[in-house]
Amino acid sequence: xxxxxxxxVLMPKTLNDGLNILRRRSKxxxxxxxxxxxxxxxxxxxxxxxxxxxxxxxxxxxxxxxRSVDIGAMVTxxxxxxxxxxxxxxxxxxxxxxxxxxxxxxxxxLGGNIFAGNSYLGLxxxxxxxxxxxxxxxxxGTRWIGANRFFDDEGRPTIAPGEILTRVRIPLGRWNIQxxxxxxxxxxxxxxxxxxxxxxxxxxxxxxxxxxxxSVPGLGLIQERQLDAQVVGRGLPLSLKDIDYYRSEFTQGLxxxxxxxxxxxxxxxxxxxxxxxxxxxxxxRG
Amino acid sequence: xKTDFLLNGTHRFTDKHPSTxxxxxxxxxxxxxxxxxxCRKGHCGTCTVLLDDHLVASCLVPIFHLKGRxxxxxxxxxxxxxxxxxxxxxxxxxxxPCKFCAGIKVLTAETILREWEHPKEADMALFVTKNxxxxxxxxxxxxxxxxxxxxxERRAHAHRR
Numbered sequence: 001x002x003x004x005x006x007x008x009v010l011m012p013k014t015l016n017d018g019l020n021i022l023r024r025r026s027k028x029x030x031x032x033x034x035x036x037x038x039x040x041x042x043x044x045x046x047x048x049x050x051x052x053x054x055x056x057x058x059x060x061x062x063x064x065x066x067r068s069v070d071i072g073a074m075v076t077x078x079x080x081x082x083x084x085x086x087x088x089x090x091x092x093x094x095x096x097x098x099x100x101x102x103x104x105x106x107x108x109x110l111g112g113n114i115f116a117g118n119s120y121l122g123l124x125x126x127x128x129x130x131x132x133x134x135x136x137x138x139x140x141g142t143r144w145i146g147a148n149r150f151f152d153d154e155g156r157p158t159i160a161p162g163e164i165l166t167r168v169r170i171p172l173g174r175w176n177i178q179x180x181x182x183x184x185x186x187x188x189x190x191x192x193x194x195x196x197x198x199x200x201x202x203x204x205x206x207x208x209x210x211x212x213x214x215s216v217p218g219l220g221l222i223q224e225r226q227l228d229a230q231v232v233g234r235g236l237p238l239s240l241k242d243i244d245y246y247r248s249e250f251t252q253g254l255x256x257x258x259x260x261x262x263x264x265x266x267x268x269x270x271x272x273x274x275x276x277x278x279x280x281x282x283x284x285r286g
Numbered sequence: 287x288k289t290d291f292l293l294n295g296t297h298r299f300t301d302k303h304p305s306t307x308x309x310x311x312x313x314x315x316x317x318x319x320x321x322x323x324x325c326r327k328g329h330c331g332t333c334t335v336l337l338d339d340h341l342v343a344s345c346l347v348p349i350f351h352l353k354g355r356x357x358x359x360x361x362x363x364x365x366x367x368x369x370x371x372x373x374x375x376x377x378x379x380x381x382x383p384c385k386f387c388a389g390i391k392v393l394t395a396e397t398i399l400r401e402w403e404h405p406k407e408a409d410m411a412l413f414v415t416k417n418x419x420x421x422x423x424x425x426x427x428x429x430x431x432x433x434x435x436x437x438x439e440r441r442a443h444a445h446r447r
Contacts, residue, residue: 009287009304009350031348038307038346039327045305054351078340081412101415102394104328106340107347 009050015058015166019139021051022162030164032074033109036116059111059166062087068172070135073111073165078102080110089170091178091199095126098182098195111165114147118155118218121193125215126180129197129223132170136163144169148221155218174209175199177283179276185265193217194260196269198276206235207280212273214254224253237281247274291352294318294362300349308344308352309333312359320360320389331417334390335359341397341413360389363396371441372396375434381426387419395431399438405431 010028012018022028029047031037031054037044044050053059059074064087071080071088080088080096099105099113099122110123114134117124128148136143136159145158147168152158159165177200185192195215201208210231213223227249234242247270254269287304290297293316300311309326312318312335321344324332328343335344336358363369372395376382383391394413398405407428414424 007287007304011350011353034348034351035328035346038348043305044348045303050304050350052350055353097412100328101331101343101417102341102397102413103331103334103343104346106337106342 007045007048007050009052011052011055013055013057015056015137015164016139018051018053018056018164019137019162022164023139025049025051026161032112033076033107035104035108036112036120053111053164066173069170071110071168071170073114073167074109077105077108077110077113081105089130089172089175089178089199091126091130091175091180091197092123092170094178094180095123095182095195095197098180099123110168114150114165114168115157118151118157118220121182121195121215121217124150125195125213125221126197127168127170128215128221129199129211129213130170130175132168134165135167135169136160137166138162138164151220174201175211177202177280179272179279181272183265183268185260185262192259194265196272197221198273200276200280202236202280202283207232212250212276214256214269216257216260219257222254222256224250227253231277238277243274243277246277247271287350289349289352291354292356294358302349304350305348308335308337308342308347308349308357311349312344312357318359318361329417331390332386334393336363336393336397339397339400341393360392363392367441368396368399368438371399371437372434374437375432376430378433378437379426379430381422381430384419384421387421390419391422391427395427395434398431399435402435403439404435 010021012021028049028051031050031052053074059072061072062075063070069088077096077099081093113122114124116122124147132147133144134147134150136145150157179198181196183194183196197215198212200210210228212228213221215221227246231246250273251266251270288301290299300315302311309321309323312321321335322332324330326345328346333344334341338355372392398410398413402409410428410431418424
C-alpha cells in the first residue's frame with residue numbers, strides 16, 4: 001500500500017468554500033463519512049489531496065414540509081434512524097436500519113451510501129422507488145437528477161467534475177404503507193444481497209398506487225410495472241386468487257440475475273410480495 | 287496534520303499522517319489496548335470506541351475527522367460510576383459475555399443508556415447485528431440493559447436526595 005507523502009486534507013466550513021476548492025482542484029478526492037474510502041482501492045492514504053466535507057454544517061440539515069423532506073448528504077444513517085416516522089418515510093428508516101452495524105451507521109452518510117449504491121446494497125433502490133431526487137451543486141449552478149437516473153448504463157454516477165451531491169428530496173404523503181426487507185444468500189455478503197422494497201398508496205379502502213421492486217447492487221431496482229398497474233384501483237382486501245396470481249407472475253417476470261434465480265430466493269420474494277399485498281388490507285383498516 | 291481532541295477526558299494532540307486511523311493512533315501513540323485490530327474493515331466490531339457518544343469502528347475513522355471531538359474507550363468507562371450501573375445490571379440479569387466481546391457490549395450498553403433513559407427492546411434491537419458474538423443471546427442483553435437503566439435511575443435519585 002502506497003502512503004502519500006505530504007497528504008493534504010482541506011476541511012472547508014461552508015459549502016461555498018468547498019465548491020470553490022473543487023473548482024480550483026479538479027482532481028481532489030472527496031471524503032464524506034470515510035467508510036467506503038477506507039475500504040476501496042486506492043485507499044484514503046494514497047491521495048495527496050483530500051476534501052473532507054465533515055465540517056460543513058449545511059450538509060447535515062433536514063428540512064421537512066408537508067409535501068417533501070430534504071435531507072442533507074452528510075446526514076448519517078444513524079441520524080436517519082433517529083428521525084421521527086412523520087419526518088422521513090418508514091421504508092427509509094427500515095432500509096437504513098438494515099445497513100451494516102451501529103459502528104458503521106454512525107459514520108456512514110446518506111450521500112456516501114448513494115455513491116456506493118452501485119457496488120453495495122444501500123438506500124438507492126428505495127430512493128429510486130420513491131421518486132427521490134438529488135441536488136447536485138457546483139460553484140456556478142445547481143441541477144436536480146432523479147434517483148433512478150443517478151447511475152448511467154455503465155454503472156458510473158452521472159456527476160460532473162466540480163459537483164457535490166448536497167441533498168436528497170423525498171416526496172411525502174403519497175405512499176402510506178411501506179415495507180423494506182434486506183435479504184441475502186450465501187456467505188459472501190456482497191455477492192448474494194438484495195433488498196425487497198414495496199410502497200403503496202391506499203385511500204378509501206382501495207389501492208391508489210403500488211410499486212414493488214427488488215434492489216440488487218450493480219443492477220439497480222428491478223420492477224414489474226405492468227403487474228403493479230394491474231393491481232392499482234382494486235378494492236381491499238385483495239382476494240387470495242389475485243394475490244396468488246401476482247405472486248407467481250412477479251417471480252417469473254422479474255429479470256433477476258442468474259445467482260438469484262434459485263427456487264429458494266424466488267419463493268422468498270414471492271412470499272414477501274404476497275405478505276405485503278395481504279397486509280394492505282389489514283393496514284388500511286387499522 | 288495537527289489534530290487536537292479529547293481522549294478519555296484528557297485533551298490530546300497528535301501530528302501523525304492525516305489518514306492514520308483512530309485505531310492505530312490510540313493503540314500505538316496512547317497505548318490503549320482494549321481496542322483491538324480485527325478485520326480493519328469495520329465488520330468485526332473489535333475496534334469499537336465511543337466517538338461523541340456514538341459507537342464507531344475506530345479502524346474506519348481517519349484522524350482528520352477527530353478535530354475537537356470526544357473519544358472514549360472502555361478503560362475510561364470502567365473508572366466511572368456509570369460503569370458500576372452496567373456491571374450491576376449485567377450481574378442481576380445473569381449476562382456474562384465472553385472476554386472477547388465484553389468491552390464492546392459494555393460500550394453498546396452505555397450508548398443505549400445515554401440515548402434512552404428507559405430503553406425499549408425495539409430500540410435496542412438496532413444494535414444487534416450480524417457481528418453479534420454468540421456467547422450470549424440478544425434477549426439476555428436486553429434484560430441486562432434494562433436492569434442497568436434501573437440501577438442508573440436509582441443512583442440518580444439517590445444523588446438528588
